[in-house]
Amino acid sequence: MxxxxxxxxxxxxxxxxxxxxxxxxxxxxxxxxxxxxxxxxxxxxxxxxxxxxxxxxxxxxVVIVGAGTARTEGYRPASLPIAVVSRRLDVPEALLVPGQLVITTADAPADELERLRGTVDVIAAGEGRVDWAVVLDELARRGWHHVLCEGxxxxxxxxxxxxxxxxxxxxxxxxxxxxxxxxxxxxxxxxxxxxxxxxxxxxxxxxxxxxxxxxxxx
Ligand SMILES: NC(=O)c1ccc[n+]([C@@H]2O[C@H](COP(=O)([O-])OP(=O)(O)OC[C@H]3O[C@@H](n4cnc5c(N)ncnc54)[C@H](OP(=O)(O)O)[C@@H]3O)[C@@H](O)[C@H]2O)c1
Incomplete structure (x- = not known):
């Protein structure tokens, strides 16, 4: 049952x-x-x-999800913020709305980073690879301690x-x-x-x- x-x-x-x-x-x-x-x-x-x-x-x-999964599984905004992790900033358009997050590196493509920052919350940390210690601190600063990684x-x-x-x-x-x-x-x-x-x-x-x-x- x-x-x-x-x-x-x-x-x-x-x-x-x-x-x-x-x-x-x-x-x-x-x-x-x-x-x-x-x-x-x-x-x-x-x-x-x-x-x-x-x-x-x-x-x-907060949900954190790799951009590959967000793309494949057709992620959409939900009742909690969805944080898409992407080095290339290839984030599904459906998630580029206020209230959503993008997690990336500080050296991600600058123009695209600027464009995304106009709409969504962005955490850009680390050079070459995401600095997860900084990301988790940033999530905590937003009051988010219950992190759900959906792959x-x-x-x-x-x-x-x-x-x-x-x-x-x-x-x-x-x-x-x-x-x-x-x-x-x-x-x-x-x-x-x-x-x-x-x-x-x-x-x-x-x-x-x-x-x-x-x-x-x-
Ligand atoms: N069985 C399950 O429960 C489950 C759960 C989730 C997904 N899946 C399956 O897994 C497959 C997708 O696999 P995937 O390997 O593509 O998944 P993924 O980890 O969701 O996506 C890989 C992509 O996400 C971004 N990414 C992931 N980790 C990153 C990191 N640490 N730093 C920066 N960017 C990062 C990169 O995107 P950019 O290329 O944009 O930089 C990378 O190319 C699908 O078939 C999906 O159905 C299964």
Whole structure:
């Protein structure tokens, strides 16, 4: 039986912290593919995953999402700010409206940076690559401590590499995909980040799991 929204909200409550807490949410197939044959992930987890996705958004202060995912999945403005991460500033037009954010590097294309600053909130930090310490400070300065990273694999891979992911909410979808779909995190270096299981919940054949970074273990 699918838990109701109040039960889901209780299961996924953010911990009390005085710093931004970075939660990532993903769905993967049994064999670890991060998207279905159509190249998108939305359909993979069915109703249970969609419901968790909605509740996770309701608990968050801000969503951060890679430009690749925002483009592929057709992101649109929502009830909370969407922060698109893009080095090239290739942000879907639908998200270039007041109330949305763009996260980029300080050396991103200057003209485009100026144009975006006229419409959306921009955090430009780091040379060559985003300086996430500055970004998280900037999010905290805006009063946003509940950060929800909705992917995709390149963005999650970078955050895992920097050990900035506090939690992963992973739905395992009951399907095998094979093919060339990426895993949920892709990065230049392999790392070893111990996690502990917060909960696992089977809703029919869909498995909803929550994993918390265990920094005591390394
Ligand atoms: N299974 C799931 O739950 C899930 C979740 C999300 C996405 N996906 C799937 O993943 C696929 C998209 O993968 P992707 O690797 O393209 O995803 P992505 O990480 O969303 O996008 C990569 C792009 O985002 C920007 N970007 C990401 N990290 C950045 C960083 N640290 N600094 C600056 N820019 C950064 C860059 O954009 P610019 O090129 O504009 O500079 C980069 O080209 C889609 O098929 C989608 O359906 C699956």
């Amino acid at each position: 699918t838990p109701d929204d109040a039960e889901i909200a209780q299961l996924y409550a953010y911990p009390d912290t005085d710093r931004p807490w970075v939660r990532a949410t993903f769905v993967a197939t049994v064999d670890g593919a991060a998207h279905a044959v159509d190249g998108r992930s939305g359909s993979l987890g069915g109703e249970a995953d969609t419901r968790v996705y909605r509740v996770l958004r309701s608990l968050a202060d 995709g694999p390149s963005l999650l891979g970078e955050l895992v590499g920097l050990d900035l992911v506090d939690e992963v909410c992973l739905t395992v979808a009951p399907v095998l995909a094979a093919g060339g779909a990426p895993r949920i995190a892709l990065g230049p270096e392999a790392v070893d980040r111990p996690m502990t299981l917060g909960h696992s919940l089977a809703v029919g054949d869909v498995l909803l799991t929550r994993w918390v970074r265990d920094r005591a273990l390394g």
